[in-house]
Amino acid sequence: LGVNVLGYSYTGYARSSKPPSELDVYADVDAAWDYLMARKVDARRVVLYSRSVGSGPTLYLAERLSAAGTPPAGVVLQSPILSVFRIAFDFRYTLPGDLFPNVDRVGGARCPVLVIHGTHDEVV
Numbered sequence: 001l002g003v004n005v006l007g008y009s010y011t012g013y014a015r016s017s018k019p020p021s022e023l024d025v026y027a028d029v030d031a032a033w034d035y036l037m038a039r040k041v042d043a044r045r046v047v048l049y050s051r052s053v054g055s056g057p058t059l060y061l062a063e064r065l066s067a068a069g070t071p072p073a074g075v076v077l078q079s080p081i082l083s084v085f086r087i088a089f090d091f092r093y094t095l096p097g098d099l100f101p102n103v104d105r106v107g108g109a110r111c112p113v114l115v116i117h118g119t120h121d122e123v124v
Contacts, residue, residue: 008032010057022056022099029057033065047074055080056100063108074112077102079121 010028012020036046043065050058055077062075081087084099094101106113 006032006036010054025057026060029061030064033061043070044073046072047076048072049076049078050080051078053081053084053100055102056084059102059105059109060100062111062113063105066108066110071109071111074114075109076114076116078116079118080115 008028008031009016010020011018011024018024037043048058048062058075058077059080062072065071080102081100082103083091083094083101085091085095086098086103091098094104
């Protein structure tokens with residue numbers, strides 16, 4: 001295909017000794033993006049991909065980049081969450097303290113967004 005892939009792990013996951021936090025996860029995705037930009041990668045050729053809870057930092061980044069006028073080429077979300085609270089509860093609005101409010105962020109991504117989700121997922 002002639003593509004390159006950058007993968008990274010979030011603070012609080014895998015071998016991290018620090019507990020996870022929303023702000024740290026956003027800092028992690030920002031650091032991954034900064035790594036790419038320091039290597040002169042054209043943002044217009046980058047497609048962001050994430051799965052499940054990873055959709056939170058991905059949509060945060062897509063929204064932030066779009067607001068700055070440098071959106072990615074696109075976003076692919078596999079089994080994304082609407083928000084953390086909405087995993088367990090069918091809330092109509094985002095409540096204070098809810099993490100990864102993707103349902104509120106997706107509209108701020110000024111690029112194509114592809115959502116992939118199966119019909120047998122009983123959690124997300």
